[in-house]
Amino acid sequence: MEQSSLKNRQWVLNQRPNGAPTPDDFKLVESDIPSLNEGEVLLKTRYLSLDPYMRGRMSDAPSYAPSLNIGEVIVGGTVSEVVESKNPKFAKGDRVLAGSGWQEYEVSDGTGLMLVEGLPEPSYALSLMGMPGFTAYHGLLNIGEPKPGETVVVASASGAVGSVVGQIAKLKGCRVVGITSGGKKQQYVKDTLGFDESLDRHSPNFEAELAKAAPDGIDVYYENVGGAVFDAVLPLLNDFARIPVCGVIAHYNATELPQGPDRVPMLAGMILRKRIRMQGFIIMDHYETGYAPFAKEMTQWLKAGQIRIKEDRVQGFEAAPEAFIGLLEGKNFGKVVVDFGA
Amino acid sequence: MEQSSLKNRQWVLNQRPNGAPTPDDFKLVESDIPSLNEGEVLLKTRYLSLDPYMRGRMSDAPSYAPSLNIGEVIVGGTVSEVVESKNPKFAKGDRVLAGSGWQEYEVSDGTGLMLVEGLPEPSYALSLMGMPGFTAYHGLLNIGEPKPGETVVVASASGAVGSVVGQIAKLKGCRVVGITSGGKKQQYVKDTLGFDESLDRHSPNFEAELAKAAPDGIDVYYENVGGAVFDAVLPLLNDFARIPVCGVIAHYNATELPQGPDRVPMLAGMILRKRIRMQGFIIMDHYETGYAPFAKEMTQWLKAGQIRIKEDRVQGFEAAPEAFIGLLEGKNFGKVVVDFGA
Missing domain, CATH: 3.90.180.10 (Medium-chain alcohol dehydrogenases, catalytic domain)
Incomplete structure (x- = not known):
């Protein structure tokens, strides 16, 4: 033509x-x-x-x-x-x-x-080899620094980033709890992706279910949603927990701040008492030094059939x-x- | 007897x-x-x-x-x-x-x-050789990681921790802004301790004065007070800023959270967009590995007359x-x- x-x-x-x-x-x-x-x-x-x-x-x-x-x-x-x-x-x-x-x-x-x-x-x-996969990998491993046996929680767990976060955390020997919007997503995360637990964030007992799914507390919370999930995670965080902040999708459409009280002082006090590290990142900053090692390891997992993307x-x-x-x-x-x- | x-x-x-x-x-x-x-x-x-x-x-x-x-x-x-x-x-x-x-x-x-x-x-x-000095040193250097030429802000700047934070930051080549409650404390921080600027947090123009004192933005905010100082610092933080959280004295006596709106989503969004690292620490965790190197360097500064405590x-x-x-x-x-x- x-x-x-x-x-x-x-x-x-x-x-x-x-x-x-x-x-x-x-x-x-x-x-x-x-x-x-x-x-x-x-x-x-x-x-x-x-x-x-x-x-x-x-x-x-x-x-x-x-x-x-x-x-x-x-x-x-x-x-x-x-x-x-x-x-x-x-x-x-x-x-x-x-x-x-x-x-x-x-x-x-x-x-x-x-x-x-x-x-x-x-x-x-x-997806896997691109921005979402690299975002999952970098945030989890370089900021979250999960150790074998620790508990990792991630929301949007069937999504482009969350599903990869959880699978990598499993490959690194962690207990992984995925949060979804329920139904077939919830099933997929546990049955197909092999997370230890998957939860429905709309459940009326969500907070209690999260506590039960993380009986040893939460060491890494990979933050990609914000909002009510963050609030439920906070009291379960262990001392020295890490929170890589990758996104706060729950707030992207917000036109004003939620009603009070203002919980910033509570959060600052908790960060202090529990020695929490909360760190934001934008994956575009990390391509130059981080993409090659990511691509190498992800290719290996992909070839070995150890990771998948829906x-x-x-x-x-x-x-x-x-x-x-x-x-x-x-x-x-x-x-x-x-x-x-x- | x-x-x-x-x-x-x-x-x-x-x-x-x-x-x-x-x-x-x-x-x-x-x-x-x-x-x-x-x-x-x-x-x-x-x-x-x-x-x-x-x-x-x-x-x-x-x-x-x-x-x-x-x-x-x-x-x-x-x-x-x-x-x-x-x-x-x-x-x-x-x-x-x-x-x-x-x-x-x-x-x-x-x-x-x-x-x-x-x-x-x-x-x-x-003080200098004890818990407050070690707290200042560890939080500033190991979490704040200031680089020469960067701007460091610290409150309670004439106090046991803040005064040492600022003096170490000066020794490391930073621009240092100290926040005090005004009067003789404000004068002491600038004239005697040699901070680049000192401010009165009670000033009606405090936010504008802080912006003027940090014309290149803030790279490290050593958090030891919380409250209104934290709020004034937030919009001035540079990309990749670090916030070691050592204390939130402004909240210690609080019996309830301040009125809304709830700014936690705003803070999370800012941590993401500016790639901020906010990390709490309790100095008792660090004596075993960190006290000896601290004591060595602090003793040198003290002997050389490069650091003082009031x-x-x-x-x-x-x-x-x-x-x-x-x-x-x-x-x-x-x-x-x-x-x-x-």
Whole structure:
């Protein structure tokens, strides 16, 4: 097909969400695809990763990464196919890990593209071998520092990050308690992933169930949700517990702080008395030094069949906004990947 | 004097304080001193250290150390004199670092006693070379990890811990901002201790003054007060800031949490976005591995005249409760030491 006859479809930010995103916050636009200059490649998106951090980019609150502007294509990791190349490093047909975002095509000068090879599924470059997997690995091992026999608790336990956190903690000899929204997710985490216990955070007895599932207390709480789970974990933390803070999805849609009392003094007092270490991290800071050792160990586990990922595949470019809204509501079951089709 | 004719006076916990301690919470009792068995020494208290952690021991809330029982002698570090010895390791007249608490005499079997020698003042064993100095050193260097050129903020900056934190940070090449309750304390911290800036936390423009005093933001906030100072520091924290949590004196007397909103989600979000490390510590955990290197470096600084401590000497055993109440109110100027007299 003549490139100039192609149209590119893009999801752009239509307006900043106020609280939970709605379909009106996204706009589908069409644009022409410029012809390639020397050194450039034309990428066609095959798989788009949807991740909670994207909600932060839609906001204009100060953060670690610049906000999206209104009208800008929404950011996101992709597995893309090189459909035309004027860059000697890439050939037509190559599959690459790219950051094309929520659009069907992107012209790239090749910077930052990585070939995707040797994976059971190319989309694993967006999950186990990609940002969520690296986030799980780095936060758990380098900040959480779990020791064999310790108890690790993680929420969103069937999700892209939580499921990997728990599996790695098991591989490292820990007792692992996963928190889910119940039902088939709860079953999957215990039966398929092999966590020691899995809980339903909506259970009326959730706090008591968590205490029972962690009879020796909690040594590492991998924080990726915040809210009521954090509150239930706090009294169970052991002395010298570690809390890697990877995300607080429960708060991403919040438009105001919850009602009081203000528990910051309580938290500070507990951090002191229990000698807790609470540390935030953003995985983008750690690629340069940390990605290679992660990729090596994860590849070994993957080849040995010791780790798995469940994908929640969404079909078609058009479905992205609705799938993202559902992700923030916890409606997904597994890592959300939008399959753009061939 | 025949030992059996001596009476021992003790301050015991009369009732648990409800909020700020009052004189009624303490009771002066007299007791006999038992005669010595083989291996024991009779210690006469010369100096008693008063420290904020004692407030925690008077409470029955769960904590890292057991609560005092009603009627028990209040705990505390002392510099004591051996006035009689049936232990070959100690001779009459020896000065020792002990934990006799709020009493005039103690019979000890020698366990844990350390000879106090070679200090400009024996009471320095309770401050620079003792628990407060070690607390300052360990928290700042091993948790705060300040780098030359970074900005360190510490409150209670004329006090036993804060004054040492700031002086060490200066020795390590940092910009140091001390927070005080104003007046002569504020002047002392800047003029005598050589901090770069000193502020009055009661100033109506405190937040703006702190921002001005830390034009490049805050890299290490040594937390020993909590409350309004913590709140003013938070927005100024740089990415990758460290918060060693040594104490939260502002909350020790609190009987309930402050009014809302609940800022825990805000704090968690900030820890994530700014990749902050917040870590509590209790210095008692670190004597075994950390005291020797601390003592070596501190002795060098002391001998070289590079570090100093201001003592707030309180005269007489009877004065202990009032001095302790004043310490929690910030009325002291320097390290509070009760001089029991010869």
